[in-house]
Amino acid sequence: xxxxxxxxxxxxxxxxxxxxxxxxxxxxxxxxxxxxxxxxxxxxxxxxxxxxxxxxxxxxxxxxxxxxxxxxxxxxxxxxxxxxxxxxxxxxxxxxxxxxxxxxxxxxxxxxxxxxxxxxxxxxxxxxxxxxxxxxxxxxxxxxxxxxxxxxxxxxxxxxxxxxxxxxxxxxxxxxxxxxxxxxxxxxxxxxxxxxxxxxxxxxxxxxxxxxxxxxxxxxxxxxxxxxxxxxxxxxxxxxxxxxxx
Amino acid sequence: xxxxxxxxxxxxxxxxxxxxxxxxxxxxxxxxxxxxxxxxxxxxxxxxxxxxxxxxxxxxxxxxxxxxxxxxxxxxxxxxxxxxxxxxxxxxxxxxxxxxxxxxxxxxxxxxxxxxxxxxxxxxxxxxxxxxxxxxxxxxxxxxxxxxxxxxxxxxxxxxxxxxxxxxxxxxxxxxxxxxxxxxxxxxxxxxxxxxxxxxxxxxxxxx
Numbered sequence: 394x395x396x397x398x399x400x401x402x403x404x405x406x407x408x409x410x411x412x413x414x415x416x417x418x419x420x421x422x423x424x425x426x427x428x429x430x431x432x433x434x435x436x437x438x439x440x441x442x443x444x445x446x447x448x449x450x451x452x453x454x455x456x457x458x459x460x461x462x463x464x465x466x467x468x469x470x471x472x473x474x475x476x477x478x479x480x481x482x483x484x485x486x487x488x489x490x491x492x493x494x495x496x497x498x499x500x501x502x503x504x505x506x507x508x509x510x511x512x513x514x515x516x517x518x519x520x521x522x523x524x525x526x527x528x529x530x531x532x533x534x535x536x537x538x539x540x541x542x543x544x545x546x547x548x549x550x551x552x553x554x555x556x557x558x559x560x561x562x563x564x565x566x567x568x569x570x571x572x573x574x575x576x577x578x579x580x581x582x583x584x585x586x587x588x589x590x591x592x593x594x595x596x597x598x599x600x601x602x603x604x605x606x607x608x609x610x611x612x613x614x615x616x617x618x619x620x621x622x623x624x625x626x627x628x629x630x631x632x633x634x635x636x637x638x639x
Numbered sequence: 640x641x642x643x644x645x646x647x648x649x650x651x652x653x654x655x656x657x658x659x660x661x662x663x664x665x666x667x668x669x670x671x672x673x674x675x676x677x678x679x680x681x682x683x684x685x686x687x688x689x690x691x692x693x694x695x696x697x698x699x700x701x702x703x704x705x706x707x708x709x710x711x712x713x714x715x716x717x718x719x720x721x722x723x724x725x726x727x728x729x730x731x732x733x734x735x736x737x738x739x740x741x742x743x744x745x746x747x748x749x750x751x752x753x754x755x756x757x758x759x760x761x762x763x764x765x766x767x768x769x770x771x772x773x774x775x776x777x778x779x780x781x782x783x784x785x786x787x788x789x790x791x792x793x794x795x796x797x798x799x800x801x802x803x804x805x806x807x808x809x810x811x812x813x814x815x816x817x818x819x820x821x822x823x824x825x826x827x828x829x830x831x832x833x834x835x836x837x838x839x840x841x842x843x844x845x846x847x
Contacts, residue, residue: 397846402644435843437668438646446651447668447727473652473670481648489644494844496830497680609677613792616682626682626762633677 400437401425403490405482406461411549415515416479417453417465420490425460428452428493430500430526431519431604431632434462437489438474448474451518451606451632452493455525462492465549467515498632500604502527506534507597511585511615513541513607517549519632520606524564528557535563539593541585541611543572567593585611587618599623606632661731664721666838669729675784676728677792680826684761684812685791693780693797695743697757697818698750707796710780713738718779720802722809723838735800737781740773743816752820758799761812766825767834768801768808770818777803780813805836805843 403420410416420434432452439445454463468479482488500508500523508527510520517540527536542548554566569581569589581589594601603624605615612633619629665671688707696702705713715738723729749770756768772778778801782789789795794811801808807827828834833842841847 395846398844438649438651439644440649440651441645443643444651444653445668446670449726477649486647487644488646494831497826609792613677613683620682626684629682631679631681633679 398491398494400489400491403488405484405486405488408482408484411465412547414468414547415465415549416468417463418478418482419454419461419463420488421461422490423460425462426493428456428462429496430456430522431498432493432495432522433519434464434490434492435494436464436474437491438477439489446473449494451522453518453521453525455522455529457526457529465515465518465521498604498606498630500526500602502530502532502534504602506536507601508534508536509594509597509601509603509619510536510538511541511590511603511605511607511611512538513585513611514543514547515549516605516607516611516632518606520604521550521554523604524554524557527564528560528562533563535597536565537593537597538564538566539569539585539589540566541569541571541607543570545570545573545575545578585615585618587621590615590618591622594619594622594624601628603629604632605629609633664731665729666723667841668843669723669727669838672728672730674728675730675733675793676724676726678724678726678806679792679811680764681762683791686761686796686812686814688796691796692814693743694815695747695818696815698753698820699818700748700750703746710738710797711782714742715739718781718800718802720800722800722802722806724806725832725836725838725843729838734785735779735781736783737779737797737800739776740778740780740816741776743780744774747818749818750820753818755819755822757817757819757823757825758810758813759815759817760810761814764810764812764826766799766808766810767823767828768804769822769835772804772835773801777801803837805833805838807832808836 403422406421407419437447450464453465469475574582691707694704718735721731759765781800782797799810799813
């Protein structure tokens, strides 16, 4: 039998606000075995009396970083764990973590491309690990990230994504906003649909590998559309969260 | 346990949705949800019902195949079960309609060496279970959830349901069972998840 994935004590090394509701935590993990872009960690919180809860969070950072990982957590107002992470945890605190977990929703340069990444809200987190990994590994695989946010101020990792795109090494980021259209906005301003995906994938072609992460409704729409556009099902990998809304 | 780590400042919410004391029905590390979250590794496959069939094959004297209408005509019942997903949610009292695997397996003669079931699905998904984990009312093939046809994103037209295991064992879009003499890890079981997946023992990942 394989060894269990052990719980480790991580020290919160840094905390950074990405948007008004998303905060990144750098977790220093001296015994971290390394991960693949797209994998997640489990986090366990334990109260004085032994009551404990666990949650899974995608790793946002690239595997090249040694002995630490970043997670980015959206504050869910009525949640049990994310408000604690946002409101209580400070640098220097310790958190129980284990991982890495998951072996399907992963990308590495050896898998090749072209690469289409489709994100809804904080679904961008595991895709960001892939983008960062691509950059750090020096990969020039043609890659387009289509990121859907409600409002402009809720776009996660915007500055860093713009920097990657400015490197002109085959990475492009395309935004869509679903709830507002600021003055001067030049991106899409609607929910992801067939026509948008057809336009975004056009330069990449149907040999593209697609990774989609976000709320179920977005993932369903995007995955079905990509299959209709001709991508083989086994080149479309999905990760979902949230209720179905039905 | 005096050496248990305590997270500074963490108290927890503890209240359960819907009221009542249901905590003893929530396996370790799980939280209760009233949503029905969706998790799949790829696009949702869609097979028209007139081309749909369900098959039992492998170590049986004669394989058997049911059309959709034939499956619907088998004795079926309502099942109200608690479901736990390895992604940490537990949903209580989920109401399904479907046919017991006992009923399905009555229609084949199992080989003496039959010991494992590989459930396989549209889209290529597989999951493995010992025969002993799916007999005696422990598993069913469901086509209704909450009084309505099972939605495609939840595994419709039909999915396997094995309530005593993490939900990845409840194969969506199931199309058949292959009976084997030896175990064979399925999709998630080959990707680091536990081979058995008993949520009360918190068998999430390989080695747990």
